[in-house]
Amino acid sequence: MNRYYLTTPIYYVNDVPHLGTAYTTIVADAISRYHRLRGHDTRFLTGTDEHGEKIERSAKEKGIDVRKFVDDASARFRDAWPPLGVEFDDFIRTTDKRHVEVVQDLWERCRKNGHIYEGTYEGLYCVGCEGYYTEKELTPTPEGLLCPMGTHKPAEKVKEPTFFFRLSAFEQRLLDFYEKNPGFVSPESRRNEVMSFVKGGLQDLSISRTSFSWGIPVPGDTRHVMYVWFDALTNYLSALGPEGTSLRSRFWPPDLHLVGKDILRFHAVYWPAFLFAAGFDEAHLPRKVFAHGWLTINGQKMSKSLRNVVEPLKLAEVFGTDVVRYYLLREINFGQDGDFSHAQLVARYNAELADSLGNLLNRTLGLCAKLRGGGVAIDPTSARGELEARLEEQAATAVLGSMAAWDEVAPHRAIESTWTLIRAANKYVDEAAPWAEAKKGDAGKARVDVILATALETLRWISALIWPVMPEVSAKIRAQLGVLPLAPKQGEDLLRLHWEPRSDTSGLSLGTPVFPKIDADRQAAIFAELGVVAAAPEPSSEKAEKADKKGDKKPKAPLEPAAEITYEEFARLDLRIGKVVSCERVPKSDKLLKCQVDVGEPAPRQVVAGIGKTFAPEDLVGKQVVVVANLKPAKLMGLESRGMILAASGEGEGDLALLAPGKERAAGVRVK
């Protein structure tokens, strides 16, 4: 099997490219490059998801034609990737004609096979928001169910005709499929999740809407447009063209769908079900869906309000594209959550790129220039000894290890394997000590020759191993080694390296360091430019607790004050007195309480508070509390929470003290 088709998710154009999407795309690119390097017939697809009510509305708000809106937004994604070293083969848009046609065709197939039927979707509609809600998203009040905005009239129950997909029919078939193809959902823990989800029973899926029109029309009933997933997932198929065309037969089915863990279910459950329904058999289903984790930024969640959204393009400008790629692929254990830390990036850059790899290249070329300058002939074989044999073996091991890692979708391990070789090479140069051999005059000549040839050959291999991750750097290194940049060709496995130490030193050029070291001053300048807060991430309370439990050896560290804020920043906080009107436990949660809190507004607000381990709902009703009233709304266990109730922590989770005014105060009074 030497063809490889892989995809990223298509990105929703209401968003902009950020570090998260860049990460997925860079990983995909590196994997795709690995397969190209192996000579596989490789296809790498990415694209944008452009339909839906939200898009329609965003365009309207901006007063732009929807088509123009999505064209611009899609271009932002398309243009974001090349500067990150990403080379995709195709960029699919859900608004492409080719996509629409294939989606409609897939729909028809499902319908003909009896898996799509007409029904009624019952939903709660809020006129104020022009949107649908599920019951649990709404707040019960005496007048009726209120939308999370709280300021509108009670939501109305409406019925809308809709098409349903008979997902329920595929439960057993999906389970059998997972059973037979253990690698289909990766990593394994995700597979368990998906399977237990399916075992829990599947309900039919509403897959069309009549309430908006910016979508793919349902064949035969153009009042309907298709709803999200049926449209979006099909991009992986539509990008290859209709059945019977050459791309389709060449690349279908996909070898790898890379997805974030948030959209795993749709890829691992709905997508194969749609394909089954359309008549695809198991042999023509995607081979693997790999869910990766989330990134935090310097230990904190990525969020616009924290102003820590990392712009990947800016990062690439400052550090260099390949360095950013290297860091992301090396630092994060692929599949697990990871942290992006600027300080860690610099640390890895200095230790691994500058000191280990960069310096290996530099010292080797320096030795060549000093000991065998001017493109002279060298004899790579006659004085070959054990050290050389060992290094050659280590190089072979690194290649095999790296290939195995890439095949298992584990970029971090591929890199690790490569760096084991780099360390071995540094050690080799130390032990072989060509400078010492050179001092022996003629007696050492043959050894000097073989040592230089061996070190150069190892670097040539290294330049191939790093190519998927750092193509530009690979080319730079090869230029200094006097060999051509790698140009993958189908059918030619460029990782099948032969140990061929060179017999002259021609073409070598001791250039400027590939990775100039970043010293403290330069780091400070870079951080300033990026607006990185230099302060160490404050210890999270959880970690502090952990530390407390682990050792009494150290005295409890006093709580470091958080970074200073200005008065203006403080004034942005809307703290108010609130009165808890009603309160109940959130089902299936052990510490969340859903409270209706009067904060002086026409209707009470819903605040979901994580204080249920200390308080029972009845403890709170009627109590006065302090509420952060302008906290960005969040969803907890599917419930909208608009605000936060302040409490002081004590010994662990079961000991909280509520903040309250010392005297009775009217609800809504400002706290300053």
Next chain:
RNA sequence: GCCGGAGUAGCUCAGUUGGUUAGAGCGGGCGUUUCAUACGCGCUAGGUCGGGGGUUCGAUUCCCUCCUCCGGCACCA
């Protein structure tokens, strides 16, 4: 709460189909080389392998239990 995963050196992690001294990288400490981007190399962490119990000649590795953390718990991109 239910289901699943995890808890191994300061940090990030690997490992053990049960068995001689439990590993790597980074950081810290010490030493050393000089070809090199003050780079490299070597040595060094005395880690109750989360707590307790059990099976066993023997458990970090199997079983039970407890604690802690993380994830999933459905039509939301």
